[in-house]
Amino acid sequence: MxxxxxxxxxxxxxxxxxxxxxxxxxxxxxxxxxxxxxxxxxxxxxxxxxxxxxxxxxxxxxxxxxxxxxxxxxxxxxxxxxxxxxxxxxxxxxxxxxxxxxxxxxxxxxxxxxxxxxxEYRETADLAARMQARLDAGEPAEATKLHLCEVLRDDIDDIDDIDAWLDEWPVWPAPVDHVENTIRMNRALENHPLPxxxxxxxxxxxxxxxxxxxxxxxxxxxxxxxxxxxxxxxxxxxxxxxxxxxxxxxxxxxxxxxxxxxxxxxx
Missing domain, CATH: 3.40.50.1820 (Alpha/Beta hydrolase fold, catalytic domain)
Structure with a gap:
């Protein structure tokens, strides 16, 4: 490659x-x-x-x-x-x-x-911190689900909804492998204002x-x-x-x- x-x-x-x-x-x-x-x-x-x-x-x-x-x-x-x-x-x-x-x-x-x-979303954004808390608790999959709840669709509002959705998503659980990179990405985005x-x-x-x-x-x-x-x-x-x-x-x-x-x- x-x-x-x-x-x-x-x-x-x-x-x-x-x-x-x-x-x-x-x-x-x-x-x-x-x-x-x-x-x-x-x-x-x-x-x-x-x-x-x-x-x-x-x-x-x-x-x-x-x-x-x-x-x-x-x-x-x-x-x-x-x-x-x-x-x-x-x-x-x-x-x-x-x-x-x-x-x-x-x-x-x-x-x-x-x-x-x-x-307002940017002013209150704390996704990186919430994901980090789940990761620190030894729950990388739950940390990843927090991210997916924020970015996939408006009709996925909570972990119960996303579990049902993930059952049909062929990509899952591959995103869990990148959870640490996703946290650092979200932290950077929370500090990157749109000019x-x-x-x-x-x-x-x-x-x-x-x-x-x-x-x-x-x-x-x-x-x-x-x-x-x-x-x-x-x-x-x-x-x-x-x-x-x-x-x-x-x-x-x-x-x-x-x-x-x-x-x-x-x-």
């Missing part, structure tokens, strides 16, 4: 699929394998690049952790591709894509519910689902207001995992957007 080296020396692993202009897919709380349902649909027309975030999958890790270092990781991947890429991120990966576009040249950005915390203006030169497509958590649906609209050039698309009946819940609709929206903003390069 190819790798790049981030400025702090961390080795970031990634896969490449297909042929064409580069499309870098940035995952959220899992690994690069999150994108497997979408890769075949893009690989016919793009060189699809799927990195593992630091400390996840095949990538290495280096302390201390920060969002800035995650952005440096993405910049290292961007520098490794032959052309200026499109960045498509989900959740934390959406924030990562936008923050990277503030400091690096990209063709366009797509972000599904980027994980900025805004308004009044996001200085991104590239066009941005923001995606959201009508069934996602209300705080992320509010966040994506705040991000929309903070960007100089963005459009917002909402998928009816879809939650926070929109790219994998509705891959066909996601691919169609991304293709339509890129055909408009990069007509010479899109299929």
């Amino acid at each position: 190819p790798t790049v080296t981030s400025p702090d020396g961390t080795r970031i692993a990634y896969e490449r699929h297909g042929d064409g202009p580069p499309l870098v897919l940035l995952h959220g709380g899992l690994t690069r394998r999150y994108w497997e349902p979408l890769v075949p649909q893009f690989a016919g027309d793009f060189t699809v690049v799927t990195p593992d975030r630091r400390g996840r999958g095949e990538s290495d890790d280096t302390a201390p952790y920060s969002i800035e270092r995650e952005v440096e990781d993405t910049r290292a991947v961007v520098d490794a591709v032959a052309e200026t890429p499109v960045l498509f991120g989900h959740s934390f990966g959406g924030l990562q894509a936008i923050e990277t576009a503030r400091v690096a040249s990209v063709e366009a950005v797509v972000a599904y519910e980027p994980a900025y915390l805004v308004d 009044d203006s996001l200085d991104v030169d590239a066009p941005v497509l923001l995606l959201t689902g009508s069934e996602g958590p209300s705080h992320l649906r509010e966040s994506v609209r705040a991000v929309h207001d903070a960007l100089p050039d963005s459009r917002l698309v909402e998928f009816e009946g879809v939650g926070h995992s929109g790219p994998t819940e509705a891959p066909d609709r996601t691919v169609e929206a991304v293709r339509d957007f890129l055909a408009t903003v990069t007509p010479a390069r899109s299929a």
Whole structure:
């Protein structure tokens, strides 16, 4: 598997699929394998690049952790591709894509519910502390469930609901393996305010689902207001995992957007 080296020396692993202009897919709380349902649909027309975030999958890790270092990781991947890429991120990966576009040249950005915390939710956010308490009590699975209750759907309100939901979720219990990384990610997000203006030169497509958590649906609209050039698309009946819940609709929206903003390069 190819790798790049981030400025702090961390080795970031990634896969490449297909042929064409580069499309870098940035995952959220899992690994690069999150994108497997979408890769075949893009690989016919793009060189699809799927990195593992630091400390996840095949990538290495280096302390201390920060969002800035995650952005440096993405910049290292961007520098490794032959052309200026499109960045498509989900959740934390959406924030990562936008923050990277503030400091690096990209063709366009797509972000599904980027994980900025805004308004009252951010002021009272204590998810990292609550997860840490469960982990300290020797309950990594319960700590992970606290995170999932916050990010999956508005109709999952408590642990009883999520246990029933997880029985049908093929990914479970893989997220438990990343619980410590998820806690540090949440702690960093709680201390990462959304600026009044996001200085991104590239066009941005923001995606959201009508069934996602209300705080992320509010966040994506705040991000929309903070960007100089963005459009917002909402998928009816879809939650926070929109790219994998509705891959066909996601691919169609991304293709339509890129055909408009990069007509010479899109299929």
